[in-house]
Amino acid sequence: xANKKGTGLMIVWVDIPADKExxxxxxxxxxxxxELLSVPGVLNAARYExxxxxxxxxxxxxxxxxxxxxxxxxxxRPRTEWGQxxxxxxxxxxxxxxxxxxxxxxxxxxxxxxxxxxxxxQIGRMDVPxxxxxxxxxxxxxxxxxxxxxxxxxxxxxxxxxxxGAPQYATVYEFENESVxxxxxxxxxxxxxxxxxxxxxxxxxxxxxxxxxxxxxxL
Numbered sequence: 001x002a003n004k005k006g007t008g009l010m011i012v013w014v015d016i017p018a019d020k021e022x023x024x025x026x027x028x029x030x031x032x033x034x035e036l037l038s039v040p041g042v043l044n045a046a047r048y049e050x051x052x053x054x055x056x057x058x059x060x061x062x063x064x065x066x067x068x069x070x071x072x073x074x075x076x077r078p079r080t081e082w083g084q085x086x087x088x089x090x091x092x093x094x095x096x097x098x099x100x101x102x103x104x105x106x107x108x109x110x111x112x113x114x115x116x117x118x119x120x121x122q123i124g125r126m127d128v129p130x131x132x133x134x135x136x137x138x139x140x141x142x143x144x145x146x147x148x149x150x151x152x153x154x155x156x157x158x159x160x161x162x163x164x165g166a167p168q169y170a171t172v173y174e175f176e177n178e179s180v181x182x183x184x185x186x187x188x189x190x191x192x193x194x195x196x197x198x199x200x201x202x203x204x205x206x207x208x209x210x211x212x213x214x215x216x217x218x219l
Contacts (some may be wrong), residue, residue: 003023003113004044007102008063009160009172013055014092017206027086028059029217036061037219041068046117046218050177053211055094060117066101066163098165102158104141117218118155118174122181125208126203127167139199140171147189148173153180168207178214 016024026049036042041064048058059137079087089095105112128136146155155174160166173181180186191197 002043003064003108004116005108005113006041006043006064007108008041008066008068009064009100009102010061010069011096011098011100011170012059012061013094013096014057014088014090016057016092020086020091024088024091025217027082027092031080031082033059033217034082035077035219037139039068039071039074040073041065041074047127047216048121048213049216050183051120051212051214053208055092057088058091058121058213060121062117066099069099069164072079096165098170099163100160100165100170102146103137103161104157104159105127106169112156117156117215118176120175120178120180120212120214122173122175122210122212124171125167125206126169126171126209128169128203132202136199136202139195143193144193145171146197147192151180151183151186152187153177153183154186167204169203171182171210175199175212177213181210181212187206 018189033045033047037045042061043064044062046060048060050056050058063069084090089097102108141159145159148154153176155176157173160170160172162170175181175214
């Protein structure tokens with residue numbers, strides 16, 4: 001059985017004008033996801049809509065590794081007239097297309113590699129000064145994410161370094177539903193460790209980060 005998760009991730013965000021959403025969603029669901037999932041190394045994909053923050057539309061692609069986007073099969077895939085007409089880079093605003101390399105966990109267990117796309121995602125995107133990078137990353141992967149993973153409904157957290165796009169880092173929490181980070185069990189983890197406040201002060205979040213998105217479509 002082929003893996004459903006890898007060590008690369010591509011995330012596409014965009015807002016679409018209301019009068020073009022119907023055609024955009026139809027193209028994405030009926031054509032575009034199939035097109036990308038036919039590319040070797042694209043393991044799984046799902047579409048999401050924002051329930052907190054934005055942009056509204058988000059598509060997440062699990063990649064065998066981040067280099068998949070540099071292959072001929074990915075870069076030179078044919079584009080249909082439909083796709084050229086409603087491509088998010090052409091008709092959308094707040095468009096972002098970021099590619100990431102996984103930095104936490106260090107490797108994927110078979111259980112994680114074979115897990116499906118989560119019902120909801122919370123995604124934080126942030127930068128940290130170079131002088132704090134080593135200490136901050138050690139804390140984030142060793143303390144912050146593992147504590148949040150204790151909250152009921154949090155399936156897992158994975159951390160990423162951007163190889164295309166900005167900011168430099170992203171954290172993706174997989175949730176059973178979009179309300180997990182509103183629960184008392186989640187909220188108490190925020191300051192449960194004595195280093196949390198100091199370490200959080202080191203990072204600068206992108207506008208709208210963190211945001212939450214709910215899964216709306218998957219093949």
